[in-house]
Amino acid sequence: MTGEGVITSLQNPHVKRLVRLRGRREREREGVIMIEGARELSRAAAAGITPQTLYLCPPLFSPEAREVAPTLPGPPVHLSREAFEKVSGRENPDGLLGVAPAPAPSLPDPSGDAILVVLHGLEKPGNMGAILRTADAAGVSGVIVLGRGADPYGPNVIRASQGSVFSLPVVALEEGDALEWLVERGFTRVACTPDAPRVYWDAPLTGRVALVLGAEHEGLPPEWRAAELPVRVPMHGAADSLNVATAAALVLYECLRQRRVAGGQARKRC
Numbered sequence: 531m532t533g534e535g536v537i538t539s540l541q542n543p544h545v546k547r548l549v550r551l552r553g554r555r556e557r558e559r560e561g562v563i564m565i566e567g568a569r570e571l572s573r574a575a576a577a578g579i580t581p582q583t584l585y586l587c588p589p590l591f592s593p594e595a596r597e598v599a600p601t602l603p604g605p606p607v608h609l610s611r612e613a614f615e616k617v618s619g620r621e622n623p624d625g626l627l628g629v630a631p632a633p634a635p636s637l638p639d640p641s642g643d644a645i646l647v648v649l650h651g652l653e654k655p656g657n658m659g660a661i662l663r664t665a666d667a668a669g670v671s672g673v674i675v676l677g678r679g680a681d682p683y684g685p686n687v688i689r690a691s692q693g694s695v696f697s698l699p700v701v702a703l704e705e706g707d708a709l710e711w712l713v714e715r716g717f718t719r720v721a722c723t724p725d726a727p728r729v730y731w732d733a734p735l736t737g738r739v740a741l742v743l744g745a746e747h748e749g750l751p752p753e754w755r756a757a758e759l760p761v762r763v764p765m766h767g768a769a770d771s772l773n774v775a776t777a778a779a780l781v782l783y784e785c786l787r788q789r790r791v792a793g794g795q796a797r798k799r800c
Contacts, residue, residue: 538610545609548585548617551629554681558632563683565693566619566627568595571602573693574630581628583607587614590625604628619685632683635699637672640715643793644671645785646740647778648708648719650754651677653745658682659690660775661743666694668782674711675702679745705753712740719757722777723750726760733761735785736792746774 537544550556551564565574565581574581581604589611591599614623640646647665652658658680665673675682682700703711712719717740720733742757744750763777 536608536610537613540613540616542613544583544585544607545613545617548627548629552617552619552685554684557681557684561632562629563632563688564619564627564629564685565688566623566685567689567693568592568598568624568626570688570693570696571626571628572598574628574696575602577633577696579630579633579696580604581630583629585609585614585617585627585629587611587623587625590614590623592624595624595626599626602626602628604630620689633696633700635672635701637674637699637701637711640671640717640738642738643736643789644717644738645782646670646672646674646712646717647782648674648676648712648740648742648754649679650705650742650744650750651679651748652743652774653679655680655684655686656690657746657773657775659687659692659695661778662687662691662698662700663694664775664779664782666691666697668786670698670782672699672701674708674740675700676705676708709753718759719754720781721750721755721757721760722763722781723755723760724762724765724772726762728759728761729764730761730781731784733759735781735788739785741778741781741785743774743778 557563565571584602584604584606586599586606587609647670680687682695688695717738719740719742721742742754763772763780765772
């Protein structure tokens with residue numbers, strides 16, 4: 531550390547800890563998450579998530595980071611450019627990074643026309659993050675994550691979601707607990723799978739709906755494919771599979787369209 535209070539050494543305990551926290555196991559052991567980026571930290575703060583420590587590197591600030599930094603909670607620690615680039619998970623970091631307690635959200639009591647998304651075993655952070663952004667935009671009431679796939683609060687998912695992961699409840703559940711919760715509350719499980727007999731726009735998607743999506747290369751296991759309402763997205767070209775985030779967006783906005791037709795106005799998040 532220099533006399534001005536800026537950490538420059540790559541062997542500094544702060545730097546070494548942040549490097550360790552790039553790994554999921556270490557984050558889970560400490561019960562924390564890493565939030566990098568001005569937009570992501572802003573959305574976390576809006577959701578009431580306060581960093582235990584906020585790491586700053588003004589020489590790397592983007593215009594947005596320069597504007598956001600003074601508004602962020604958390605005790606600040608200044609890093610040199612080299613130190614910040616060492617701990618960052620981005621090619622072009624904007625000089626803002628926070629370590630915060632891991633959120634523990636719960637699913638809300640659903641409204642009569644609530645939409646949930648259930649993600650089973652998704653492994654790619656980019657896909658999960660994109661689905662969370664779409665779910666937030668579509669007013670989804672919550673997201674249930676099943677299986678040991680991508681970490682829904684991992685740095686790459688947070689980045690891919692642009693912080694939308696903090697804007698709605700994202701809850702990791704055991705499969706049995708998730709199924710029990712959905713059944714008890716009267717959700718129709720809509721399983722998106724390529725061998726379903728019905729195209730998604732022909733399916734009744736009003737009322738309480740849980741859209742169930744699986745990993746692209748494996749799809750859904752039999753117990754989740756056997757949903758009350760399996761649907762497919764039609765494909766007419768040479769492709770034999772569709773990006774799961776694209777499929778999620780199509781079906782979610784069809785849910786909204788049907789609600790608008792049925793109720794005369796777009797639904798609101800419960």
